[in-house]
Amino acid sequence: MSLFFEDVGDGPPVVLVHGWPLSHRFWELQIGPLVEAGRRVVCYDRRGFGRSSHPWHGYDLDTFTADLAALIESLDLTGLTLVGFSTGCAEAVGYAAASERVARLVLGSPVLYPDPLAHELLTASKRHRIPMLDDLLLRFFAVDGHSTLDEPTRQYLLRHAAESSPKATAGSLAVWGAADPRPELARVTVPTLIIQGEGDSFVPPDDSGTRVARAVAGSSLATIPAAPHGAPLTHFEQWNELVMEFLAR
Template sequence: MSLFYEDVGDGPPVVLVHGWPLSHRFWEPQIGPLVAAGRRVVCYDRRGFGCSSRPWHGYDLDTFTADLAALVESLGLTGLALVGFSTGCAEAVRYAAASGRVARLVLGSPALFADPLAHELRAASLRHRIPMLDDLLLRFFAVEGLSALDEPTRQYLLRHAADASATATAESLTAWGTADPRADLARVTVPTLVIQGAGDAFVPLEDGGTRVTRAIAGSSLVTIPAAPHAAALTHAEQWNELVLEFLAR
């Protein structure tokens, strides 16, 4: 089992964790500004996605978190800022709660709590994976039914999502569909910023950022007006500004 990762820049480390069903390419708008701000940026593909290995098993939260821990430890990273997106926030939260290597935590559009939608998506993935992904990536970037992302970029992300392991695409959803992050959230003690698009059509604000912020003591929530679930991409300038300001405190 091997994880593909990119390691660029110099300075305090930032580790980026993408969400289902994407890859490290989701973070393209963040890498340059973080490096320009004097950060070392590590972004990787979760198992089964992008260029990482595609084992048949291991698409559960414990294994995803172990993968993250192994990468961080192999690179000798300490005092890092850990940034998660959507379902990728799950291992970011668990690792931050258990590891002394994390100094700051950023959760973008967190999809942490069990949602019946996960079971629906899994069933759809097993029957007709590509149409399901196409519809999903419409919702990721939609605000009130209108896309906030240009179609060529959406198709670019769809191609990478479609190229992921079919097993990983389906089985990763079991972890989300059965999630109970309350214990992990209660153990997070590092400064935490939660960012979510006010127009998120995938995870409602009350089930995402609001609920997570209530569960992490001392955390703060910032919403980006008229932004979708994938606000880090569609509203990258605002998103990056919020993150860089938080990391500089």
């Protein structure tokens, strides 16, 4: 089992964790600005996705978190900022709650709590995986039923999602459907920024950012107007500005 990762730039480290069913390519509009701002940026593909190994087993939260821990510790990163997006927030929270290597935590459009949508998508993924992914990536970037992402970029993301392991696609959904993030959220003590798209139609803000902000003591919640679930792509300037301000505090 091997994880593909990129390690670029110099300075205080920032580790980016993508969400299901994407890959590290999702972070293209964050990597450059962070490097230019004097940060060392590490981003990777979760097991079963992108260019990482596609094993048959290991699509559970403990293993995802162990993968992240192994990467961080192999690079001996300390004082790092850990940035998660969507379902990738789960292992970001799990690692931040347990490790002294994390100095700051950013959770973008967090998907942490169980949702009936996971079971619906799991059923679809077993029979109609590609159409399911296509529909999903419409919802990821939709506000009031209208796409906020150009179609060529959406198709680019769809190609990467389609190349992921079918077992990983289904296994990750099963994890989401059975999640209980409350113990880990209660143990997060580092400064935490939560960024939520106001128009998120994939997971409503009250079940995502707002709920997580209530669970993490001392955290701050920032909302981007008219932004969808995939705000780091569609509203990258606002999203990056919020992160840079948080890093500078």
